[in-house]
Amino acid sequence: MNLSEWLALLEKRHSKEIDMGLARVAQVKQSLGLKFSCPVIMVGGTNGKGSTCAMLESVLLQAGYRVGLYIKPHFLDFNERARLNGVPANDALLVSAFEKVEAARGDISLTYFEFTTLAICLLMSQETLDVVILEVGLGGRLDAVNVIDADVSIVTSVDIDHTDYLGDTRELIGFEKAGIFRAGKVAICSDPQPPQTLIDHANAIGADLRLFGRDFNYNGDKQQWNYGGREQRRNSLAYPGLRGANQLLNACAVLAALEALRFQLPVGAQEVRTGLVMVELPGRFQVMPGRPVVVLDVAHNPHAAGALAQNLDNMGFHAYTYAVFGSMQDKDIDGVLAHMKGRIDHWCVCDLPLPRAASAEELAVRLEAAGVTNDAEHSVQKFISPEDAYMFAVSKAGENDRIVVFGSFLTVAGVMRARRTKTH
Template identity: 40%
Template sequence: MMHFDSLPDWLKWQESHHPLAIDLGLERAAQIYRVLNPDAIKPLTITVAGTNGKGSCVAFLEAIYTAAGYTVGSYTSPHILKYNERIKINGEPVSDALICAAFDRIEAARQDTSLSYFEFGTLAALDIFWRSNVDIQLLEVGMGGRLDAVNIIDTDAALVSSIHIDHVDWLGATRDIIAIEKAGVFRAHSPAIIGDPHPPETLRQCAIDKNALPYCIGTDFSYHRHASGWDWSAGDQQLINLPDPALKGEHQYRNASSVLMAIQQLNTHIPVTEAAIQSGLKNVYLAGRFQKINLDNGVPLLLDVGHNPEAVSTLANYLRAAFPNRRVHAIFSMMKDKDIAGVIKIMASAVHFWHFVPLTTPRAISTAAVQEIFSQGQITNVSFDYTEFAGAFAAAKNQCQKNDVLLVFGSFFLVSDCLIELEGK
């Protein structure tokens, strides 16, 4: 049986313990969970799936339920700066000691069963939440839904934020097929909130086939923006003059609306006041999603982890709306399994100059490969002169003139490098 005294040592070992970095399936995690928690003690649970918007939905739920006075556990991935960000109670990352103690219990329980890095983290979060007696746990799906480790928990309400093409090697190449994977989190007789405004028919059909209770944005619930805020309605339920979400972008109204539908559906179990909803909307925070930082030279820095065409389309629209007629200098990198050409094509008209930074993770696109993509797109306003983030950041910042915007986007790893750079300074 393995034991480590520090969280970094645990994580380093977990990264090489399992033969596959991504190994979808429920059997291993479910088996260990039954040993850890034989009485199946489970807090009220909301599971959030989707291609984009999962993290935002969890952040909204966390902020609102915390404002309502409940003890809230939230499990998300990936992290940006510290692993502890993945497991939070009332918005605060739990301690190294708490995670290490959970890993010790998991290690004792697993015997000869091999677990992936993600399965270790998921089991640790579930173990910590029930032992901490949280009132509600919010579980973000890592990939897909049907075979994702968080799906070992029978959720009390499921929310699917959006369906787009991503992770095709694991989830399929069409929205219809991907929707079936996402719908794996739906449960019989439980609310199935669908936040995609144009969902594949397979998503709603899966909910019906599972005897879940589907609620779709635009039909079963909706929102309306106006000069003094926005309104939300679902049948005879209405919330008027809500404050604009602290998370920026039109898509955040859809995410917030879906969250309000989930909250409304669970209101008999865990009541929430309108005051708590307003407070949560105003105070919600999520690093790396249209995160704006004012640099010391007066240039606004915008960070976004968006890494697929749908996410960067939203980013491009936000740049046009929030920074009209301003030159954008982009520091950019992506993972090699993403639609890099599609992302670059969408952002080409929005970016004045590109700075590509190679990342150290094996999954990242190489400089030579991304050079070829830029060349095929006939984009020449790009520099490949950097071996690390600090050099690209210094060059891009120096290149910015008054009224320009500095953008860092394309990867969680890249946003992490940026925040570490800023923290160091």
């Protein structure tokens, strides 16, 4: 089977899309003899995981290390999830890893996410790498990635999301996120107000907990910023290439992790500076070149929508702002709209190609309930896909307007696909 045939098979094989628990994954991991011979950094959290992983990868590549990165979900090609030295793994490597997992699992049923996580971890364990960075999927404690023991674990932020699986308070969710911490190993949290449950769990298992504001911090002016950790200071740093007010918290977590690994993976000041400036990550307040301005952002919960709103406010004047918005039904849609409604003039809401997505009709009803009106200056239009919604926004927006594409990964991926088709 080729890669797309494998992925089609895995998508329909297991009865549940999400099946919490590590017993089945741990069993197959043992059958595979899966282990890493280099340091492993694991990154969890509600928001900021992808940015933190991308910055770690960028800095470590600048320092000349061979880096493996597992990051998700993907936008256009599955291969984006497995990066070797900054480049997506090829189909042949992935298919070979899939075949090995298939042979090792016997009659154990694995979800798409569990199967592909094991395959990508196996692939990376068989490459000659100096460091592996693993992004956690949902939660932490029961996420498939957590069958791997990390040398350094990072929790970026703790906020309300995936309440059906993780609980509906920051304290409950904080406990789930802290599940990636390990006894005697460095555990970093860059959330300025970490839940007490996270701190208590780290202390209970004897992790070496490092908290933002207590063990590491930053200060700076408009030109540059400085990092101060327990044993290391880094001064005169350039601001990260990723835009947004919260990126300094993510960059601090990166530097705290590098500080913890400074004897195994020493990194110089210039490599840190260059790595932070050069970092790229699709779909995180990504401002596309050209006019009208197009912003792509996978903000799909209130915490992320608050950050997106703040970033939009910092962009300067635009006559009208169009939004292309699609969301999963299980998200706090009203919480997201509360942050965004005052910043959007024309809403283009869309259906998404998943059963658990909210319909465009439902999103329009939520907008109306939130007080968004249809008049000469404002509108709400419904579309059957992100592509259609985006094409409509492009046809209406003037060159001094902007189009903000946000919500589910599928919304942003649909628009990326539409833009790619248009340019080819």
